[in-house]
Amino acid sequence: MSGNSSTPDPSSPPGADEALSRLARRLGPGARCFFSPGRVNLMGAHLDYNGGSVMPTAIDRGTFLGLGRLSERVLRLSSGVEPGSLEVPLDELPAAPAGRWWDYPLGVLRQFELGALDGGLELVLEGNLAIGAGLSSSASICVGTAFASDALLGTGLGPEGLVERALSAEREFVGVQCGIMDPFAVGHSRPGHLLHLDCADRTIEHLPLDPTRFRIAVADTGVRRELAAGAFNERVEQCAQLTELFRADVPAARFLRDVPFEVYEQRRRSLSPVLARRAAHVFSELARTQQARAALLEGRVDVFGAAMTESQASLGRNYEVSTPELDLLVDAAVAVPGVLGSRLTGAGFGGCTVILLERGAEAELMQRLDRAYKSKFGRLPRIDFYAGDPGPRELPV
Ligand code: GLA
Secondary structure (H helix, E strand, O other): OOOOOOOOOOOOOOOHHHHHHHHHHHHOOOOEEEEEEEEEEEEOOOOHHHOOEEEEEEEEEEEEEEEEEEOOOEEEEEEOOOOOOEEEEOOOOOOOOOOOOOHHHHHHHOOOOHHHOOOEEEEEEEEOOOOOOOOOHHHHHHHHHHHHHHHHHOOOOHHHHHHHHHHHHHHHHHOOOOOOHHHHHHHHOOOOEEEEEEOOOOOEEEEEOOOOOEEEEEEEOOOOOOOHHHHHHHHHHHHHHHHHHHOOOOOOOOOHHHOOHHHHHHHHHHOOHHHHHHHHHHHHHHHHHHHHHHHHHOOOHHHHHHHHHHHHHHHHHOOOOOOHHHHHHHHHHHOOOOEEEEEEEOOOOOOEEEEEEEOOOHHHHHHHHHHHHHHHHOOOOEEEEEOEOOOOEEEOO
16 A cells, blocks of 8 residues: 555656666666656546546556667567567568557557657656556556657657547557547646546546545555456447437437437437446436536535445446446445545446545545455455646656
8 A cells, every 4th residue: 555645746756766767777878768647537437438528637656668779770668567578670660469568659659750760769668557457557658658759759749649649559559449538638637636528529627626635545456357348348339329329319419428318318218228227327427527527616526526426326237337346445435434435437347446535534444445345355455545647758867
């Protein structure tokens, strides 16, 4: 557990000293180092691919990237957290993914003019984000690689263009049909704020969440489901089917978000039981997320937290992406005085819950989660308290 450390200097995230000295040792003189955060999503569960709004924020754990120059004209990719490495001629980068971790940075690097470099390039990744836990390690890597490439080559793309390249690497090169939330959250968040991202028109707002009064905790079930990618794609597909059905009434609908609530109400009895449950989650979550945004703007963080916990109920009952481990962590958390709300974060099927709490409630929260989880599942959950993060940047080596 990382415990109750006070708000760290955002320019130097926890673990930076150790990671940077490993990268500098590995790459030698002239190495440049970068940090790219992970993210946690508090509201708008499974809404990004439905064109709704989401409310994530970047966290102060993520990926450290080291860039070194090579005299030989090759691209070399390696990682301190994943096995295996890739070395290929710089002017003949693979055109297809290999099903390995390096597909993510490679999918980004392919989009930059590496041919303009003298000699070759080495990229080494280090990180302190649990992989597959729903904290967006892949977007952290892709956005970080895009920002590091830009620093090296001076593309002038700006953060929007770099986030776009990261998204395109995941969708077009790696082939994951992910929504836009993760790279936007990694690339555009501000500390002390939640990002409100409208996933239909891609507009963003920064909504204050006072870090001197409130904290964000993440409790990891330790469960990683092999099935998760298939079950995630199935939800995306079911929402596409629903949108198609509603097009009979709303021909211009691109996403479920474009379907008025009244149309859903008129039609819902004609849906199959499974599609009716999926629609019940999406339509209630669309409304809940708007109410949660309004509550936050009015300073009603308690109302915002209650919306998170209602979201969890719908994710379990209607979207069927929760698990007994996630349910128990949410139930135990919301019973703690000072906890305002909790729900699963990321896609679900295992991974983590996010907890919004008042400062001062940390010790009791950890104690109660440990006790409840141990008595039911025989082991302790991992609990971390995260500060916000200003986003991808170069760190002094
Ligand atoms: C995963 C995806 C995101 C989003 C969430 C659910 O984390 O990568 O794009 O769909 O699930 O909110």
